[in-house]
Amino acid sequence: MANVLIVEARFYDHLNDMLVAGAKAAIEGAGHHAEVLTVPGALEVPGAIALASESGRWDAFVALGVVIRGETYHFEIVANESARGIMALTMDGVAIGNGILTTEDEAQAIARADPAQLDKGGGAAKAALAMLDLKDRLG
Numbered sequence: 001m002a003n004v005l006i007v008e009a010r011f012y013d014h015l016n017d018m019l020v021a022g023a024k025a026a027i028e029g030a031g032h033h034a035e036v037l038t039v040p041g042a043l044e045v046p047g048a049i050a051l052a053s054e055s056g057r058w059d060a061f062v063a064l065g066v067v068i069r070g071e072t073y074h075f076e077i078v079a080n081e082s083a084r085g086i087m088a089l090t091m092d093g094v095a096i097g098n099g100i101l102t103t104e105d106e107a108q109a110i111a112r113a114d115p116a117q118l119d120k121g122g123g124a125a126k127a128a129l130a131m132l133d134l135k136d137r138l139g
């Protein structure tokens, strides 16, 4: 049984609740243990995963959050830099599934967060478990 940490950027409560539900269901459905750590926004997710990874308490990580385009360049910063930080950790060998949604509007986010629709939280959790399995197999 693996210990999996879900790191969620709680920027939109109703959307995050769905993403976390989907991720937890996927992790627990596969027989693993899930915990949730909440950070303010997507830009904090890579740093939180880096700190948690250093502690050695978790085997894999699921990054969750929602970035919805606004009026300014801030969308690009939050969307691109959170993904860049997560990818840097991935290249360092940390098992992570990235479920940070980057959407044009709330309707796109709902369709992707809802476990009964596109279930991107569950998909990110499955990706994290697949990377953990790969790490175990490649040693």
Ligand SMILES: Nc1c(NC[C@H](O)[C@H](O)[C@H](O)CO)[nH]c(=O)[nH]c1=O
Binding pocket: 009, 010, 011, 040, 041, 042, 043, 044, 065, 066, 067, 068, 074, 078
């Ligand atoms: N606009 C969104 C943000 N912005 C906040 C940043 O992620 C960060 O918390 C702040 O700049 C302080 O460092 N975060 C999201 O998760 N989603 C957004 O749509």
Ligand SMILES: CC(=O)[C@@H](O)COP(=O)(O)O
Binding pocket: 067, 068, 069, 070, 071, 072, 073, 074, 075, 076, 078
């Ligand atoms: C991530 C965003 O684009 C958004 O939350 C920020 O909105 P704005 O660009 O209108 O300040």
